[in-house]
Structures are given as structure tokens and as C-alpha cells.
Amino acid sequence: MKNIKFKFSYVVSLLGFLSITFVGCERELSDEAVFATFSNAPEIFSDSPVGMGSDFYFPFAGSKATAWTVDESEGYNSDASMRFDVPNANDPEGNYAGAIFRIDGAGRNLTGFNALTFWAKASRGVTIGEMGFGTDFLENKYVVIANNVNLGTNWSKYIIPIPDPSKLINERGMFSYAAGTQETDGFGYTFWVDELKFENLGTIGQPRPAMMNGQDITETSFIGTVINLSERGLTQTFQLPNGINQLVSAAPSYFNFVSSNPSVASVDELGMVRILDSGTAVITSSIAGVESQGSLTIESLGNFNEAPIPTRDPANVISVFSDAYTNVPVDYYNGFFAPYQTTQGGAPPLDLGGGQVINYTQLNFVGVGTFLNVQSLDLTGMTHLHVDINVQEAIDPDDFIRLQLINDVGGNEISGDFTITGSQLSSNSWESFDVPLSSFNGLTVRNEIGLLFFISDATISNIFVDNIYYFRE
């Protein structure tokens, strides 16, 4: 059979040669002006990888690089399939499986298809974290990811819609996946994928693109702020023939973004919104002419009102975060403590034109760390904590921000806290606090301070913070 296959390809290449010679004889301009076209082959894996070249498998960092093999004993109506062995969580070679399949060579023209499809099953019922295409470790321009794909123990067909096929004239990222053992108590499992290909399905329809996860969101902002819409929920949804609405996260390049007032806020094709002036602008979007659900309304207050500049003698200051002093090294300004923390921001701090400032959003609690890879702070000689806070929302009397300090994190921990009440804070303006360290109830020792927490329990969700430093009077 192999010999016959070779014979066929020989014939095909001869024919190709003949037609090229023939075209060469023509002298009409229209033929010369044709765009370069790329392969429009649909198959990625049938019984073996198709048209992928030799060097096409690129594992994600930290994943087990040998997770993927071709299984010659399993297949959907065939003798072979792609086999993915997800490692145990304690596997020293990598605690998850994940990779991209990128064509080793020129990309493909996928404009004639509307979905990536495959058959799959697993050694146990399991949810695969991510399956998709478009990731190429280059521009990653047209990434599509279906999250939490449910695999059963028998073969089923899966459909991942293309948000807008007309964009994909030269795509190399054919497939990507990431699978861990969060749901399997750390124990590994196997899943198989077969008949992996692009298809043009008349049975999928009703596209419903969405930005901001389909919500109409209004945010106050300042000149200089940059908002990345791809971090705020860009999705496309198609209804599959079985009636299920399949949502995929879609790269910003599938969208056409529009600002109602580009002089206030501009938006580019990568979904980056830049605040340029005071005023109001509404960012909306569409995919292939279908308007997205959701929008982002920017109410720009103009130039950011910077916090008061500190005046204390640097000799009497240990500064954690201030442009006025040399800051001590910190591990982070946001520890992202899973799973209860919701707070975003601070990683990294913002520069709104007047130096650095931290904007914590969705605040419930957040920690500034000085204990992992940097020296903890010896505040024995200090008397006060200074911090400037600017609340970006209306304040209720019951609202609060509690400051907490922890000494000797992970060792002989001792902590103390001090609560700033809602009446001490102001909406959209700075309030400065000089809190005596003796007011941190319970903090009997402060020679190895490793964490400073801002805790609001979500009573206050959006704050700017600046000039965090300790001083002695």
C-alpha cells in the first residue's frame, strides 16, 4: 500500500509541474497579480500527523514534554490515534500535560472552514482544561480556546467553532491543549484524540460574540491608563447541532473594536484601550458583522490626581512603595492568594504620568510580601506606618480597610491589625494615614515584618494606594 501511495504522489507532482509550466506561458497580468495562497488541507491527524512537517510539537513550560504519542492500538474507526498521558501531579518531569501543534513550515488557509473537530475519549470521565488552536508561540494572533472540555470513556465528537474564519489565511497553530489533575486528586489519566481536522459545518450557527463577558461595564479612569480587553472576557459562542451553546475564548484579533470617542479612549486591533483625555467613551465590538454583547464605558476624569509627595527625611524612613524614596526589595505588591482572594492589580503598579501608583480592584484582601526571596523588614526602630489611599467608589459608613502586619511569616507568626473606617476615607480623593505601629493590636514583635495586608472584605473594591513607608518620629 505504501508503494502505491508513493506512486500517486509522483503522478500528482508531475501534474503540478505541468500546470506550472503552462501558467508560465500565459502573459496576462491577472495571473501575475494573484496573492500567494497557502494549503487549505483540512486534516491535522488521521492515522498519523498530516502535513505538519517534522518539528511541530511544542510543550508548554513546566508540562511533561513526553505526554503525547501516537497510539497504534486505539483509534476512532481506525488503527491509530493521538494519545495524551497526563502525568501525576507529583511527576518530577512535569505535573501537567500541555502543548501546541504548530506546522513546521508555511501555514494553512482555513477560510473555507468554520470549526476544528475531533473525536475523543479518556481513560475516565474527565474535564480537559483547555483545547483549541491558533496558539503558535509567535504572535498568538488568532488563539481560540474551549475551556473545560468534558471527555467520556467512549468516543464522542467535539466541535470547536472558529470565531471568524475569514481571518485565517495563513495559520500555523493547528491544535493546543492543556490538561492537569486538579479534578482527579493528582492522579494521572489518558485521553485520546482522533480524526482531528477542520470542517465546514452547516450545522453550527447563531454566532454571539461577547466582550467584557457579555456585561455592560462602566469604569472611571484617568489619562494614561491602559486596559487590555483580552483580560476582560472576549468570547464567541456558536450553537452546535446538538443544541449546546459552545463558548470559546477568542483572541482580540477576531474582533472589530470601536470607540465612540477616540479622542478620550482609543482602542487598537489587539484590544488595548488607552485613555487619552477626560470625557466619556464607549468601547463596543463585533465579529464578522455581528455585534458583541457587552461594552466598556470609560468615564475618564482627566489627569490622575497624584498623592501628596512625602517630605520626611529619608534617613528616618523604610520605604516599601514610593517614588520619593529608595524602596526596599519586595516579593510582590499582590500575592494573589488562592483561592479566596479576588483582588486584581498591583502586578505591576501603574504609571499614570506622575510616577508609580497601585490600583487594587475587586479588593477583598491583598498582601504586599517581604518574606520569600527578599529580606524581611526590621521595624524595631520605626514608629509609624504611612499610606495614602484614594477610594474609587462611593463609601458607605460600614465600609473599612483593615491594615494587617505579620511578623516572621511561616515561622513564629505574630500579627497585628489596625482598621481605617469608612468615615476616614474619601471618594475620589487622597487621604493620608500615619498609623502608630503601637496601634497594631497584638503586634508585639516587629523585627521580621513579611506581609502587609489591605483587607476590605469587599466593602470597598477599587482603591489607589501610594507611598507605603515606615518612619520614626
Next chain:
Amino acid sequence: MIRRNKYTKSVKPIFTTGIWMALVLIISGCDTDETQTVATFNNLIMSDEFDTDGAPNSAIWNYDIGTGQNGWGNNELQYYTDRPENVTVQNGVLIITAKQESFEGSSYTSARLLTKGKFQQTFGRFEARMRLPYGQGIWPAFWLLGDDNNGTEIWPQIGEIDIMEYVGDEPTRVFGTVHGPGYSGGESVSKSYVLDNDRFDTNFHVFGIEWGPNYINYYVDDVLYNQITPEDVPGEWVFNDGPFYIIINLAVGGALPGPPNTETQFPQRLLVDYIRVYNNANN
């Protein structure tokens, strides 16, 4: 030699299959000629092309209003109205809109149009060109109901011919059904038709029947997919006498599709390009 042998082997089954297919085609061709009643309903006697914007033509259409008894007998969830929000003609198309809203104690509104007392007939070709809505719990229908002789006859004795029914969580499938005495509700006689690589909610499709003495032929677009005759029903054939009227409606929820879920998008719209009825000029 070995190569040639393999090549021959792989070709041979294809030839064999080809011959079988040809045989089957010829045989079924004879079958059709012998038993199928060829319909010749080409005399247009009623049509609504929905070319006038606004409310549907009152010379043709009545409305059912409210929730009927027990959600029109099916525990349907919608309240039917004749408000423009639920039924209107725009740009050459009848639009029936199912909305999610609190209205007269119901959570959804929609519309149900019928020709009772305005256009009724026995036999003929009834067809509509429609684009269907979609989503779990969405249940559009284009159907005929027998006249009840001023309430002296009751369902299912009066007969019901469902030309097209569809549930929105199966966007590629429609079904055609008859209900009569001894074969109604769950025991009705039904057959479904699935589009090949296409859906009913993305483009317009034609749904129709050719109905004559002792037969009802069901078709979608140019595909005849079923014929129902007295031999197919386990009871009295009630479709040879008495006029029937047309009903077109968009239900939400009910026994057949189940309720909408959080994935169901509202509003949903049933678009009707035309409804046409033909009879046989020789009858």
C-alpha cells in the same frame, strides 16, 4: 505481482457496491410507481405573501389569546397576544416573537395565528416558507386542525395534521405528525426529517404537505420524506371529510420541548415568508 494483487483487491469491492446501488435504485423506482399517489395540487387558492407591513391580514387570520386550558393542553409557558411586539409583518415577512417578560401571570409572551372560520378546506397542498427560531424550550409549529362543527366534535376525533414541528435544541430536525382517534399525543404517527449539514434556524426552508383522499405526503424543500395512509394509523382515518384550518404558533416550554434554560436566548423569532394553499383544479 504483490502490488498488483493488492490494488485489484481494493478496487473490487467498490465495483460490487456500485452494482448493488444501481439495483436498489431500479427496484425502489418500480415501488414508487406502483404505490405512490402522484399529487397534482397546482391551483393556488389561498396565499399570504406578507407583503404589507403592520398587523397580519385580518381577512385571513384570527388569534388565540391567553394561556388556553392548561397551557393549550401542553403545559406551555407563554401567554399569547396579538400585540405588535409578538406578531407583526415587516419587510415581506411575518414575524412571531417569543419574549421573556412578566405578562398576565406568565413569564413569556408569543403569538398563535389561525384561519378558523376564515379559511378552511379539505385536501390540498399546504406549504409555508419559514426560518425557525432556536434554543432549548422553543417550539414553533405549522399545523392543521379539523373543524369541530360548533363544538359537537372534540380532539382527537376532529383530526390534527402537524405539517411542521421542531424543538429548538435540535436545530437540524423537524417532524410531521398526524393525530386522530386511537393515535394522539404520545401515540401519534410521526416521522422526522434531518437536514444534511444545515440547520433550520439559519436560512428559510419550505415545509409542506400534499393531502388527498387516504394519503398525506410530507416534504421539506424538495425532499418528500414521508407518506401517511390509513394503513399507517392504528385507528379511524379522520382526514377524508370535514374542512381543516391552519394554525401557526411559537410556543415556549411545554411537555414536548421542556422549559427554556439559562442558555436559551430571548427574544426568539419565527419568520414566515409565505403561506400558500393549492387544490386540484380537476376536483
